Each structure stands twice: as structure tokens, then as C-alpha cells.
Amino acid sequence: MVKGTLYIISAPSGAGKSSLIQALLKTQPTYDMQVSISHTTREKRPGEAEGEHYYYVSVDEFQRLIAEEAFLEYAEVFGNYYGTSRPMIERVLSQGIDVFLDIDWQGARQIREKMPQSRSIFILPPSKDELVRRLQGRGQDSDEIIAKRMNKAVQEISHYDEYDYLIINDDFDLALHDLKAIIRTERLRLDRQKMRNEALISKLLAD
Amino acid sequence: MVKGTLYIISAPSGAGKSSLIQALLKTQPTYDMQVSISHTTREKRPGEAEGEHYYYVSVDEFQRLIAEEAFLEYAEVFGNYYGTSRPMIERVLSQGIDVFLDIDWQGARQIREKMPQSRSIFILPPSKDELVRRLQGRGQDSDEIIAKRMNKAVQEISHYDEYDYLIINDDFDLALHDLKAIIRTERLRLDRQKMRNEALISKLLAD
Numbered sequence: 001m002v003k004g005t006l007y008i009i010s011a012p013s014g015a016g017k018s019s020l021i022q023a024l025l026k027t028q029p030t031y032d033m034q035v036s037i038s039h040t041t042r043e044k045r046p047g048e049a050e051g052e053h054y055y056y057v058s059v060d061e062f063q064r065l066i067a068e069e070a071f072l073e074y075a076e077v078f079g080n081y082y083g084t085s086r087p088m089i090e091r092v093l094s095q096g097i098d099v100f101l102d103i104d105w106q107g108a109r110q111i112r113e114k115m116p117q118s119r120s121i122f123i124l125p126p127s128k129d130e131l132v133r134r135l136q137g138r139g140q141d142s143d144e145i146i147a148k149r150m151n152k153a154v155q156e157i158s159h160y161d162e163y164d165y166l167i168i169n170d171d172f173d174l175a176l177h178d179l180k181a182i183i184r185t186e187r188l189r190l191d192r193q194k195m196r197n198e199a200l201i202s203k204l205l206a207d
Numbered sequence: 208m209v210k211g212t213l214y215i216i217s218a219p220s221g222a223g224k225s226s227l228i229q230a231l232l233k234t235q236p237t238y239d240m241q242v243s244i245s246h247t248t249r250e251k252r253p254g255e256a257e258g259e260h261y262y263y264v265s266v267d268e269f270q271r272l273i274a275e276e277a278f279l280e281y282a283e284v285f286g287n288y289y290g291t292s293r294p295m296i297e298r299v300l301s302q303g304i305d306v307f308l309d310i311d312w313q314g315a316r317q318i319r320e321k322m323p324q325s326r327s328i329f330i331l332p333p334s335k336d337e338l339v340r341r342l343q344g345r346g347q348d349s350d351e352i353i354a355k356r357m358n359k360a361v362q363e364i365s366h367y368d369e370y371d372y373l374i375i376n377d378d379f380d381l382a383l384h385d386l387k388a389i390i391r392t393e394r395l396r397l398d399r400q401k402m403r404n405e406a407l408i409s410k411l412l413a414d
Contacts, residue, residue, distance in 0.1 A: 124404070124407070124408070124411065125411070126407070127407065127410070127411075128410045128411055128413075131411065154411070154412060154414075157408075157411050157412055158412060160397075160408065161397060161401065163397060164396065164397060165392070165395045165396060165397065165400070166395060166396075166397055166400035166401065166404070167395060168400075168404060168407070177391075178391065178395055180388075181387075181388040181391040181392050181395070182392050182395060184384075184385065184388040184392075185372070185388050185389050185391075185392035188372045188373060188374060188385055188388070188389060189371065189372060189373075190367075190368060190370060190371060190372065190373055193372070193373035193375075194368065194373065197331070197373070197375060200331070200333070200334065200375070201331070201364075201367065203334070203335045204331065204332070204334075204335055204338065204361070204364050205361060205364055205365060206335075207361075
């Protein structure tokens with residue numbers, strides 16, 4: 001059985017990560033690639049749907065899953081838990097579907113340790129000016145908030161060299177093309193191609 | 208300094224390897240990627256040019272180069288020597304240019320050993336029928352000659368699993384796209400991107 005690949009994707013806020021992942025998944029059927037859906041203890045917001053934005057669970061349930069070591073990684077943010085379910089990811093991968101995990105460097109580290117066969121991609125903005133511009137948003141935030149965002153972005157960027165691949169998101173279409181090239185190439189690796197083309201190969205080698 | 212990647216490309220006769228490499232190089236400037244030119248002791252044929260098809264050398268000169276360990280690999284075929292010059296390949300790679308080496312599994316093995324940072328790609332035909340059809344050529348050869356070719360092709364195919372990547376040449380454009388995806392992906396690897404974008408990265412990380 002051909003297994004899918006788990007892709008870890010990280011970037012500082014303002015690098016265009018979410019738009020890239022969305023654009024990528026739009027071009028591919030869900031039986032081919034999917035984005036990972038996290039578990040969370042935070043309340044469902046209007047317009048959100050179970051299993052589409054998150055899997056919504058109680059704090060008790062979340063803690064039970066932690067105790068069972070069901071999470072590849074989890075974190076507490078502003079009093080709410082967020083986690084990535086290992087059995088869920090493994091079920092999807094076992095169907096030959098690639099899974100994308102949008103996560104920060106800390107989560108990436110935990111996942112890399114538990115799933116060493118995963119591939120990790122870091123996305124960078126094209127310049128400091130562009131990063132600042134994107135972090136300033138629509139000009140409605142205080143200098144202090146922008147400085148905090150900048151600080152967090154630089155923190156995230158400082159971990160870029162823990163990743164397998166580095167994409168510079170200067171031209172969006174080119175960055176999307178780069179992301180697709182990585183995915184296609186992973187599928188051309190010997191082990192995956194060998195499994196996928198077993199019948200062809202044994203026929204070619206038969207007398 | 209960003210170094211180029213050495214690509215080893217092998218395939219059975221009839222898999223479309225040469226057409227793929229030619230089509231690939233046509234889309235790229237020579238300061239970006241080049242095909243490796245072998246040294247040979249065979250005579251120059253009409254229409255061939257020094258440094259374009261081969262570097263033509265005497266048997267004495269070739270043997271001197273062997274003694275100097277100047278070849279990544281060499282072989283004798285029908286009384287003539289053919290070899291891949293290591294200094295020549297390294298000079299091109301050091302300019303940041305990718306080099307393609309069209310070679311059989313035996314040469315590939317020698318090169319892989321001496322240049323472990325190279326990447327190797329094996330190209331397969333889409334089916335046994337198609338392979339036979341391509342090996343039959345224009346129907347002017349004896350059954351015996353075709354059987355010999357077939358035998359040689361199967362021998363070559365039997366080494367497919369010594370390679371990093373496997374491309375099935377069913378649809379030519381798709382196979383070319385696959386080849387390009389591999390090359391693009393190699394350039395997105397952390398070590399290469401890190402060198403290429405040193406200035407950007409230090410600027411992003413500066414206060």
C-alpha cells in the first residue's frame with residue numbers, strides 16, 4: 001500500500017502560508033491531499049463546522065487524549081488547548097493521501113521527532129520591508145502591537161534552518177509552483193514509485 | 208558559493224531518456240544546466256565537434272588520465288574508451304550549474320560512490336509492449352538483434368532500485384514536467400536556499 005507524506009509547513013505571520021496552502025488544496029482532490037484538522041477545547045464560533053475547522057472536544061476529553069499519547073503535538077494558547085491527533089493523521093496517510101500541517105516551529109519540532117519520515121517546508125517573505133508592510137495590516141493597530149508581531153515573526157524565522165525546504169514567497173504563483181514541485185518530487189522517490197508501479201516493474205522484468 | 212547538482216540519468220534503450228534530456232536542456236540556459244561531455248578515444252565522425260559531442264583524445268592521453276584518477280568513471284566499448292572527467296564536472300558544478308550525466312547503471316554506480324552528493328534518476332517505459340515496440344525500431348532488424356536489445360534493456364531495468372527517483376515516461380510532457388520538478392525541488396533544499404538567500408535571511412533576522 002502506498003502511503004501519503006506528512007508535510008509540516010511553517011512561516012512567520014505575513015509570509016503568505018495560509019493562502020499558499022489554500023491555493024494548493026484547491027488544485028487537488030481531497031483523495032489526493034488534505035490539510036490536517038486540529039482538536040481544540042475552544043468554543044465553536046459561528047460559521048465553523050465540526051471536522052472542517054476543528055474537532056471540538058471538552059477539556060476532560062482533551063486531557064484523556066494527552067494521557068493516551070494520542071497527540072503528535074499539542075499546545076495551550078490563551079487558556080485553550082489545540083492538538084494534532086496522531087491516529088487521525090495516520091489513518092489519512094494510510095489511504096495514500098498527503099497531509100499538510102500548518103504549524104509553528106515548536107509544533108514542527110515535536111512532529112519531526114515523532115514522524116521522522118515527514119517533510120518540512122519553511123516559507124519566507126521576499127524582504128524585510130514587505131514583511132513589515134504585511135504585519136502592519138490595514139494600519140489600524142498600535143505601534144506596540146505591530147512591534148510584538150514583528151518580534152514573533154523574527155522568532156519564527158530564526159528557526160528556518162530546521163526545515164528540509166525553503167520557499168521564498170516573492171511571486172505567489174512561483175511559490176505555489178515550488179510547493180507543487182516538492183510534492184511531485186516526493187512522489188517520484190524510489191520507495192513510493194516502487195510501490196505504485198509494482199505491476200509495471202515486474203512485467204518489464206519478466207521474460 | 209552555491210554549487211550545482213550532478214544528476215545521473217539512466218534508462219533502458221527505448222525509454223526516451225535522450226529526448227527528455229534534450230527537451231529539458233532546450234528550456235534552460237547553459238549557465239543554468241548542462242549535459243556532461245565525455246572524453247573518448249574513438250575517432251571523430253563527420254558532423255561532430257570537439258567539446259560538443261566529445262572531447263577526443265589519444266589512447267595514450269586517455270591512459271594518462273586514468274593513471275591520474277581524472278575519471279569519475281570510464282569504460283571500454285568495442286575497443287574504444289569513454290570516460291567522464293572529474294575536474295571538468297567539478298569546474299561546472301562550482302559555477303552553480305547543474306550537470307546531467309547520461310550513463311548506464313554500471314557508470315552510475317561508480318559515480319555515486321565518488322560523488323555521493325549526486326542525485327540519480329531512472330526512467331522507465333510505460334509498458335512492456337511499448338518497450339518492445341520501441342526496441343523493434345523501424346522493423347529492419349533481425350529477431351536476434353531485437354532479442355539482444357531486449358535482453359540488454361531488461362538487464363538495465365533490473366538496476367532501477369539503485370536510484371533516488373523513478374520517472375515513468377508514459378506521457379512525454381508529464382515525464383519532462385517530473386524531471387523539472389525534481390531539479391526545482393533540489394534547488395529548494397535548505398542548504399542550497401540558505402546559500403542563495405544569505406542576504407535576505409540576515410536582513411529578515413536583523414533588528
